[in-house]
Amino acid sequence: MQGLLDFSAGPLFRLTFFIMVLGLARILILDIWGAVDAYRKAGDKTIDWGTATRKTIKWLIPIKSVFTHKPFYSIFSISFHVGLILVPIFLLAHVRLWETAIGFGWLSLPKTWADILTLVAIIAGAGIIIGRIASSNLRFLSRKQDYLWPLLLIIPFVTGYICSNMAVSPATYQLSKLIHILSGELIFVLIPFTKITHCVIMPLSQFIMMIAWKFPAHVDDDICTTLNKKGEPV
């Protein structure tokens, strides 16, 4: 057990962590690269960057739409996100880990707050899953991963909570810690390859939309050639 823990907290952690960080960086770079290429190809290069930036900021802080469109879903998902972001980064135990790994740490959440946020994240995650199952629309739209992701994301929270507050014996503690680490690492690995990449590329959305409507000039001919349609009637 100890060996497994050491392995999962050592090399396996480094592997998955770097896959996540580098994978996300790759996605971000490829996304921007693609946009720049598209912009270079576009026939019309007039883009109002200021408006796009303003739109992005307005849209990333969804104050108005929370209460006008599906308020329950919005509140659940926002609190879920808050928990997801704050707890892993600012939990005291994690900050200690960062300190040993990279040599410096930062402010940490008070234990009570961390516990509350953890519970909030767990409840919100569960709420999201239940909401998805309950609504016929969402059930129709959802793919498997849309259920699995919230489920997977709350596993480390549940096990982490057990570790820090409810471990009855060393065995329980170690087991829950192992599950905590392994599920966290599974999440790390999956992040760059799934929809969770939205965490880095989301701010680009408005710009991407704007550039996407800037079509390249004179493609009619090229597409006709490629599809052997040259000279065909409309």
Added chain:
Amino acid sequence: MRTEAITPEEHGRAFAPTKKPEVIEQQKLDVRYHVEDFNVADRPKRFLEAFAAILKHSNYRFALEHFIRMTTKCAKCAVECPIYQATNDPHDIPCHRSELLLSVYRRHFTLAGSLKGKLFGTGHLTDDMIEEMADSFWNCTACRRCTNECPVGIDHALITHLGRYILSEIGIAPRALVVSVREQLEGATGNTSAIPLPALLDTLEFLEEDMKEEKGIDIKFPLDVEGCDYLFIPAVSDFLMEAETLMGVAAVMKATGASWTIGTQYFDGINYGLFYSDRMLERIIRKLVSEAERLKAKNILIGECGHASRSAKYFVPTHCGGKDAIPVINIMEYTRDMLRNGKLKLNPNTITETVTYHDPCNIARQGWVVDQPREIIRAFCTNFVEMTPNRENNICCGGGGGTVSIDEIRPYRTSVGGKAKADQIRATGAKYVIAPCANCKKQIRELLEDQKIDCELIGLHDLIYNAVIFDESTKSIDTKSQKG
């Protein structure tokens, strides 16, 4: 490089058998849109090839690459979609519609799809999927409300636009649109309504006489004048159906003393390419610009038409010169500017009945033509009421995205597509509903008829026509120039 077509065995494995639909059914409402005869063999393969060719040459790939990483399926767009609100069918949720195309992209154009294909060999494009897309994409009115509200920023409108484009490349596009565009690009008349030039001249002459009678002054439609400030291009259907709008425009032009003209070689602002094919879009834009170049016009002035304005405004620079392209403005922008600088004077009490204004999606959604018409209306109407929601958040008339031209789906448009609009109009209790867009006009007229709403649809310049006050100076200048 692959030069051979796939073998029959491969085809049998990869693609499901095809069936030949003369008409693709809108089963739910028993509404159909007609397509022309097309090659039904190998549809998935041809679909993918068209998709790939478009991705190769156009700018869609990076956007799709971005969108496939974002889809969360939260169904927030459902709240925004007027179609879904009317049908309550989850198939109509914009997110689902986008997913139809995104799933094809994921499976056939990404590494993950490659892995899936190699490991499981599943998930490839089938005829059923194509048929679902063919159904779904033409249910949408391309109003782009969903795009504005998507919490992760997926441009459903762009995806629908692309989906229709690809489908049209394999022959699945409404016949009404294809036939119109064919006439416009390759036909003898060169416009979507197939109006021959003599007929147009007759109409204009007739209108001139009409105006002379009504206003007592000579208001001309200048034809083929070179070097004008404005080349006026309305939706061609205006010449047939909305003569009063044209008269209003002519009156405004006359009152402001503008130098303007109508080209005789090409006088059609309609661009159905925007709705189903970028290739057609490009060709039509080229035709438009070549007319402007022929007449050495300084600006292109688009008449009361939403999609014509948008396609010209955004795609003239794209295809014809980028920054240096000929500027495009909408007639309402022009009228508002003239109103502001005092060249145009309107009688402030012309209309005393309740008036409401319908924002055409294409010009209002990104906030381009929103305030201008309101300013104009307030200048001569005493009783103006807004619909809710309005401006950038307006609700589509139900005929957007080219569906209005498909006469065979009128029941669908007036019962489903326009339901929300009809409710809005009813709620305002207005006497006149102003819709400065050829498509909206047609749709709302049918809507009012089918939904039995006591309200009159009218163009903005129809009303302005009654309100214009002509200066003595304009009259005199005009008579002088006529004498000269």
Added chain:
Amino acid sequence: MKAAILTDITKCIGCLECVAACKEKNNLERDFPRSWHKNDGLSAHNWTSIIEKPEQHYIRKQCRHCIDAACVSVCPVAALQKTEEGPVIYDPDKCMGCRYCMVACPYGIPRYDWDKPAAYVQKCDMCIDLIRQGKQPACIEACPTNATIFGDRDQLLAEAHMRIDNEPDKYINKVYGEFEVGGTSVLYVSDIDLEFLSYPLKPGVTPLPDTTKTAMKAVPPVFVGMGALMGGIYWICKRREKLQGEKEGDKE
């Protein structure tokens, strides 16, 4: 004055006071055994050490401060320099960490900060700052038995020879460092063989820098000569081509 150190192996009791004094004076870090240490006790944080030999022999190892030092001669940025006072000193601001000095040193003295992202070469500087103040190096001050003494090189050499002459049976008749590699500033008199200090070098009397001097002196002539040679060949080839061209032209 040419500063030098004379260590009398027979007097050393291996008390390590010099080592401690060196650490304290130079503010050296605590030293953990690492895989990159040589087994002579010197390291980046240990500039002098005591090597124990059988029968109570303790040999202090430190930089020899050669008269004509190999490390000084090879350092491409002149970070190592022979001072007027005698010691070879190191300027960390110039160093770029190439470690050529470590390769070249016949006694294997310079050590390296292998565990630091910004790594410097480290070695004894004979407490040059103290010498300049007219004091003795810290290790000399600390020695309780005067086994290691500080002074002018010539005087120390005389002292060493005097000790050997006085007790020829006790000492090996050789002052270690008098002639090896052209002479060093750190001298030893001993009753056991000290050649292991310079392993694998068999100490000759030529200064090591002389081995490269010939080659380095040849640099300018070779540069010019090569240019001239190439120019000549180029001229000949061009001329031949031209002649050939003329010939062909004649034929036509």
Added chain:
Amino acid sequence: MDRARVFKSILWTISGLGAAALATRFLIGLGSIANMNDAVPWGIWKGFNIFPGIALAGGGFVMTAIIYIMGREEYHKYAKVSVLLAFLGYITAATALVTELGLPWFVWHPIIYWQHHSPLFEVSWCVMLYLTVLFLEFVPVPLEETSRFTKVRKFLTKYKIVLVFLGIMISTLHQSSLGSMWLITPEKLHPLWYTQLLPILFLLSAIAIGPIMLILAILVISRIYRRKTDNQTLARLGVLSSFMVLTYGLVRLIDIGANGKFAMIFDGSWQSAIFIVEMSLMVIIPLILMGIRKLRNSSSSLWVASLSAVIGLGLDRANIAGVMLSVDGPRYTPTIFEVLVSLSIISAAILVFLFCIERFKIWDSKWEDPREDKKSRPDFDRSSEVWLGTPRLAGRTVYTLIFVISLAVGFAIIPGKRIYSGGIQKVASQKSLGGDTLFIDGNRDNYGVNFDHKAHVIRDSSCVLCHHMNQPNDKQSGCYTCHLDMYQRTDAFKHDWHANPTGANISCTECHAVDQERLASTAKACDQCHKDLIPPGATITVDKYMAPSYTDAMHFLCVDCHKQKAVELADKSNLALCATCHTSEHTDHFVDGVTDKYKHPYFNHVVLPENRPTVEGH
């Protein structure tokens, strides 16, 4: 999958793995990934990348001399590729140098701090100058692609011959100076390699093998891209260089003979064996394959000859730069990470090379992928029906993924011991691997006590004697789980554990009397409940529920017992002395591959191992 894609994928993988090691080196230090040490300060990066790299890049100046100065037009089509090869070879060497420098950001120091006695000073100047010259020679090629900078391009093309002259002169100098660098180590370098002629030998071998490297590169490229090679020209080039190979071989052998070391070649030592291998790879095999008319025109003999010559040259430089140096201290074997860094630098250079080949007009024509063409139809992968875009776009997707994953794997496989050797908080006690001894290191400074746990268990059957057991159900926690610091006292009583339903689950009233205020001072004492846990006679005083500090716990618990034992066991009278535990010797638990028992250099004398090997031939 086409050949180029497979090849590039492999290169990207290696680059990724190496880049991880490289990043670690720059963040933590050379010691974190390299086995270089104070005795062997130059490792594989010098012996594998820098010295052979520069020698193999010698093709640049030799080829330009042959083409532009001697006017041999038949090789003109290889002019650009040889310049590119030289440029990348030097870039590789420079990158490796920057990697292994301790202060790489001061690599420009030789420009301002002069020391003209140093061969390395001359080498660094020449390399810098020659890199500039090569850059100027090569830069017109990419500039052909753009319409900008036409003037610059034309200027450079016009004065190419000046650059060629400069290039040759500078190359001659530093190729030989690389040899001069080793003149300073007359006793360390094995006599078969050490000679005063080292500079000349270095120069000769670079001239001989440089063009052969070019042949190899052309063969490799044509194999990857399935292009035809002009074997005739290559063979002629081979003949030309085999003359130089012959010259080199003769000079070297004559020098050895003249110094009377001829017998050493056949003395049967491993060094002599390597010498024979080296000479046959570098001289004999190429001479046979390229010198004999019948053999040299076949593609396979060109392959074998060039490969063997290149490997031979690499071996020669590696021998001089490391293998044949006598070592006084820990022996050096490169770690896997050093190898990876070496390979990754080379891989990256090859990737750049391939990039240039594909994008620029290096040969008579640009190498164009037909799939990049506008008119070509998208080629769906047959089995999966997937089209990832044009080769460039697909490459962008695939190679970045490969790179990212291999980078992450690279970071994962570097042992934590090496990464954390600086900053980790070590626990006070460590399990010994596979033994029965605990290494107890209270200060966490690597100096501690080897505690024979097994022996103690046998002696005292009760665990309780040493393990306090504060936590419910805890039977095995070591001291260090609570006593993290040597001198600080630790909380001995965990209230929440006792009250928690998942812990001891006892009600408040069990400890706190009902009518009293619930304070620690009024609660029941520990031993009222934990009767069975406290051994008879043991006195563990708990002061305000703080357990004693680590040192106190150790000293008062152990020493008391040992004092008692010392009395009982008359033959072990020194059992209670401090030195029984605090000996100076300890096993190092943090350093890999250290088998010697070290003594603390601060407190101890150093004993050198006897029976040193001696160098033969002196």
